[in-house]
Amino acid sequence: MKDITLKEIATTLGISITTVSKALKDYSDVSETTKKAVKELALNLNYTPNSFAVNLRTKESKTIGLIIPEVSHYFFSNIIKSIIEEAEKNGYLVIILQSNESLELEKKQVELLINKRVDGILISLSNESNNDSHIQEIIDRKIPLVMFDKIAKLAKCSKVIIDDQKAGFDATQHLIDSGCKKIAHIRGPLNPQNSIDRYLGYKKALEKNNIPFDSKLVYTCEKVSFEEGKEFAKQLLEDHPDVDGLFAITDLVAVGAIDYCNSKGIKIPEELKIIGFSNWFMSQVIKPNLSTIEQPSYEMGITAFNLLLEEMTCRKEEEKFVPKTIELETNIVVRTSSES
Amino acid sequence: MKDITLKEIATTLGISITTVSKALKDYSDVSETTKKAVKELALNLNYTPNSFAVNLRTKESKTIGLIIPEVSHYFFSNIIKSIIEEAEKNGYLVIILQSNESLELEKKQVELLINKRVDGILISLSNESNNDSHIQEIIDRKIPLVMFDKIAKLAKCSKVIIDDQKAGFDATQHLIDSGCKKIAHIRGPLNPQNSIDRYLGYKKALEKNNIPFDSKLVYTCEKVSFEEGKEFAKQLLEDHPDVDGLFAITDLVAVGAIDYCNSKGIKIPEELKIIGFSNWFMSQVIKPNLSTIEQPSYEMGITAFNLLLEEMTCRKEEEKFVPKTIELETNIVVRTSSES
Known part of the structure; x- marks a missing residue:
C-alpha cells in the first residue's frame, strides 16, 4: 500500500506541510478549524507517522533486543513473559533471538541487534559463551547491556543473578x-x-x-x-x-x-x-x-528490564553510568x- | 557514543560521500585500493550503516511482529521458537507481544506494530478476539498478515490451522x-x-x-x-x-x-x-x-512464517496476492x- 505523506494532506487541503505537521501535534499557533480538517483527513486516509523518519530524528528505536539460549524452556519462557510485559509498560518493543546454546549464533545475533540500532540489549549467555569479543563490542559502543541468569563474571555491565x-x-x-x-x-x-x-x-x-x-x-x-x-x-x-x-x-x-x-x-x-x-x-x-x-524467573525478567531502562535513560542524558549487579533470593x- | 557517518569517512580520506558509499557496497566503478582504504577505516571507526536511514530508503524494516495469547505455554513457546528460527534464516527479526487473552491489549499491540512499520504480522488471537476492527485495519492497509492456531474464520488473510x-x-x-x-x-x-x-x-x-x-x-x-x-x-x-x-x-x-x-x-x-x-x-x-x-506446533510456526514471506514478497513486487489456508495433519x- 502506498504510504500517505504529510505532503499529500497539505496539497489536498491547500496548506503548507509545516501547518499539517503542527496541526497533528496540536500546536497552539494553528486554528482549531484547520486542526480539525487535518486530523479528519489524516484519519480518513489512514495516515501513520513514518516511524523510520521519527527514529532518525530522535535517534531512539524504542526497541530492545533479547538473546536467550532456548525459548521453549519453562524458566526462560517465564523470563520472556515478564520482560515483554515490563518493556511494553514502558513503551518498548522486544526483538527476541534464540542462540541455541551456540556462541557463533549468539555473535551473529549481537551484530544483527547492533545494526538494527536497538536501544539496549538483554542477554543470557549460551553454554559456549563467556566475556567474548561480541560482548565487549556492545560495551565499547556504549549500548546499554544487562546480563541475567547465565552471565560472564568479568563483563563490565549490569547483571541480575542468583547466588x-x-x-x-x-x-x-x-x-x-x-x-x-x-x-x-x-x-x-x-x-x-x-x-x-x-x-x-x-x-x-x-x-x-x-x-x-x-x-x-x-x-x-x-x-x-x-x-x-x-x-x-x-x-x-x-x-x-x-x-x-x-x-x-x-x-x-x-x-x-x-x-x-x-x-x-x-x-x-x-x-x-x-x-x-x-x-x-x-x-x-x-x-x-x-x-x-x-x-525467581518472573522477578528476574522485571529486574533485568528495569536495570536496562536505567542505563538507557542515563546514556540518553549523557550522564555517567556505573553498572550494577542485583542478586535475587532463592528458596528451597x-x-x-x-x-x- | 557518537555515530560515525559516511561523511566523516569521506572527509578523512579526502573522497566523496558517494564513493565511500559505493566502496562499502563493492561497486565495480570504485578502485580496489579505495575500497580497501574505506573498508579498513570503517572497521577501525566501528562504522555501522544507519538502519533508520536504510529503512527510509528501502521502505522495509526487515522486522515482523508476532502476537500470541501466552508466551509461557508449551505449545506457543514451540511456535515462537520455530518462527524466530525461520525468520532469522530469511533475514528477518521478530518483535514478540503477548495479548494475555485480552482483546483490548491485542488491539493496542496491533497499533504498535503498524506504527513501527513492521513488514508483516503473525497473530494467534486472544480468547476474546474475532474478526474485529484491528484485524480489518491490518488487511485494509495491505500489511501482510497470517493467522495461526487461533484464527477468525471470516478474516480475509492467510491462515495455518489444524482440523x-x-x-x-x-x-x-x-x-x-x-x-x-x-x-x-x-x-x-x-x-x-x-x-x-x-x-x-x-x-x-x-x-x-x-x-x-x-x-x-x-x-x-x-x-x-x-x-x-x-x-x-x-x-x-x-x-x-x-x-x-x-x-x-x-x-x-x-x-x-x-x-x-x-x-x-x-x-x-x-x-x-x-x-x-x-x-x-x-x-x-x-x-x-x-x-x-x-x-504440529513446530511445523505450524514454520508454515506461518513462510506464508507471510510469500505475501511480503508479493506486496513488495506489487503483484496480486490471494490469501491461502494451510491445514496441518494431527495424529492421535x-x-x-x-x-x-
Missing part, C-alpha cells in the same frame, strides 16, 4: 539433613558460570559436613535434558547402587531421573532422595513431587522426593 | 473404541474457534455412535489451566460418578484431572479413561502417561491413560 553457589549448597545440605550419606550430583556443562557455581555449592556442603568428595559421583550433562536425566540415573545406580541422594542441575534432569527410578521400581524418597533446581511446573505434577530450589521447596 | 473438529472427533471416537459409554468433555471458552470446533467434534462422535449427547457432561474452562482441570474433575466425579471417559480441551487441563484422580485413588484408565490435546511434554511424564492429540498418540 548459585549458595543455592547448590542449600540443596545438598537439605539432602544431608534428610539423612543422605552418599550424594551424587548431575551437573551442567563445564563452561557456564551457574553450572560451575551449583557444583561448587554441592562440594562445599559435603566438605562442611565431613562427607568426602568423590568425583566419580559427579556426572556432567551436555544438553541438560530429560533424556540425560534418565541415562545418568541409570548409570549412577549401576555404578553406585548404595547412593542415597541426588542433586540435579535442573528440574528437567531430575524429572528424567525420577522417571527412570519409577520404571525400575526404585522407591523415592525411601531408597533415593532427589532434589532439582528451578521449580518447573512439572515438578508438582510428577509422582513423587519433586523438591527443588525456587528461582521441599516436596515428597526428598522427605526423610 | 480441530476432526481432531476432537478422533479423540472422542478413540475413547468410544476403548469401551467408554459415558464421556464428558472439559471444553475451552465459548468464543475461540478452536474450542468450538473441538466441542463440535466431540458431539459428532457421540452422534455417530448413537450415544445421546448430554449438555450436563460438558464443563467450560475460562483459563484453560491445570487448576481448572483439577476442579472440573472433582465436580464431574461428584455429579456423575458413573462417567467412564473424559476428553479435555488441552493436556494442561487433562493433567489437572489426572492429578485429582490420583489424589482420590480413582484408577486411570480402569475407572476413567482420559485423553488430552496438544501433546505437551509433561504428558509423557505424568503417571499414568496421558493419551493426546499431537498438534495413545498412552496408558486411555488403554482399554
Whole structure:
C-alpha cells in the first residue's frame, strides 16, 4: 500500500506541510478549524507517522533486543513473559533471538541487534559463551547491556543473578539433613558460570559436613535434558547402587531421573532422595513431587528490564553510568522426593 | 557514543560521500585500493550503516511482529521458537507481544506494530478476539498478515490451522473404541474457534455412535489451566460418578484431572479413561502417561512464517496476492491413560 505523506494532506487541503505537521501535534499557533480538517483527513486516509523518519530524528528505536539460549524452556519462557510485559509498560518493543546454546549464533545475533540500532540489549549467555569479543563490542559502543541468569563474571555491565553457589549448597545440605550419606550430583556443562557455581555449592556442603568428595559421583550433562536425566540415573545406580541422594542441575534432569527410578521400581524418597533446581511446573505434577530450589524467573525478567531502562535513560542524558549487579533470593521447596 | 557517518569517512580520506558509499557496497566503478582504504577505516571507526536511514530508503524494516495469547505455554513457546528460527534464516527479526487473552491489549499491540512499520504480522488471537476492527485495519492497509492456531474464520488473510473438529472427533471416537459409554468433555471458552470446533467434534462422535449427547457432561474452562482441570474433575466425579471417559480441551487441563484422580485413588484408565490435546511434554511424564492429540506446533510456526514471506514478497513486487489456508495433519498418540 502506498504510504500517505504529510505532503499529500497539505496539497489536498491547500496548506503548507509545516501547518499539517503542527496541526497533528496540536500546536497552539494553528486554528482549531484547520486542526480539525487535518486530523479528519489524516484519519480518513489512514495516515501513520513514518516511524523510520521519527527514529532518525530522535535517534531512539524504542526497541530492545533479547538473546536467550532456548525459548521453549519453562524458566526462560517465564523470563520472556515478564520482560515483554515490563518493556511494553514502558513503551518498548522486544526483538527476541534464540542462540541455541551456540556462541557463533549468539555473535551473529549481537551484530544483527547492533545494526538494527536497538536501544539496549538483554542477554543470557549460551553454554559456549563467556566475556567474548561480541560482548565487549556492545560495551565499547556504549549500548546499554544487562546480563541475567547465565552471565560472564568479568563483563563490565549490569547483571541480575542468583547466588548459585549458595543455592547448590542449600540443596545438598537439605539432602544431608534428610539423612543422605552418599550424594551424587548431575551437573551442567563445564563452561557456564551457574553450572560451575551449583557444583561448587554441592562440594562445599559435603566438605562442611565431613562427607568426602568423590568425583566419580559427579556426572556432567551436555544438553541438560530429560533424556540425560534418565541415562545418568541409570548409570549412577549401576555404578553406585548404595547412593542415597541426588542433586540435579535442573528440574528437567531430575524429572528424567525420577522417571527412570519409577520404571525400575526404585522407591523415592525411601531408597533415593532427589532434589532439582528451578521449580518447573512439572515438578508438582510428577509422582513423587519433586523438591527443588525456587528461582525467581518472573522477578528476574522485571529486574533485568528495569536495570536496562536505567542505563538507557542515563546514556540518553549523557550522564555517567556505573553498572550494577542485583542478586535475587532463592528458596528451597521441599516436596515428597526428598522427605526423610 | 557518537555515530560515525559516511561523511566523516569521506572527509578523512579526502573522497566523496558517494564513493565511500559505493566502496562499502563493492561497486565495480570504485578502485580496489579505495575500497580497501574505506573498508579498513570503517572497521577501525566501528562504522555501522544507519538502519533508520536504510529503512527510509528501502521502505522495509526487515522486522515482523508476532502476537500470541501466552508466551509461557508449551505449545506457543514451540511456535515462537520455530518462527524466530525461520525468520532469522530469511533475514528477518521478530518483535514478540503477548495479548494475555485480552482483546483490548491485542488491539493496542496491533497499533504498535503498524506504527513501527513492521513488514508483516503473525497473530494467534486472544480468547476474546474475532474478526474485529484491528484485524480489518491490518488487511485494509495491505500489511501482510497470517493467522495461526487461533484464527477468525471470516478474516480475509492467510491462515495455518489444524482440523480441530476432526481432531476432537478422533479423540472422542478413540475413547468410544476403548469401551467408554459415558464421556464428558472439559471444553475451552465459548468464543475461540478452536474450542468450538473441538466441542463440535466431540458431539459428532457421540452422534455417530448413537450415544445421546448430554449438555450436563460438558464443563467450560475460562483459563484453560491445570487448576481448572483439577476442579472440573472433582465436580464431574461428584455429579456423575458413573462417567467412564473424559476428553479435555488441552493436556494442561487433562493433567489437572489426572492429578485429582490420583489424589482420590480413582484408577486411570480402569475407572476413567482420559485423553488430552496438544501433546505437551509433561504428558509423557505424568503417571499414568496421558493419551493426546499431537498438534504440529513446530511445523505450524514454520508454515506461518513462510506464508507471510510469500505475501511480503508479493506486496513488495506489487503483484496480486490471494490469501491461502494451510491445514496441518494431527495424529492421535495413545498412552496408558486411555488403554482399554
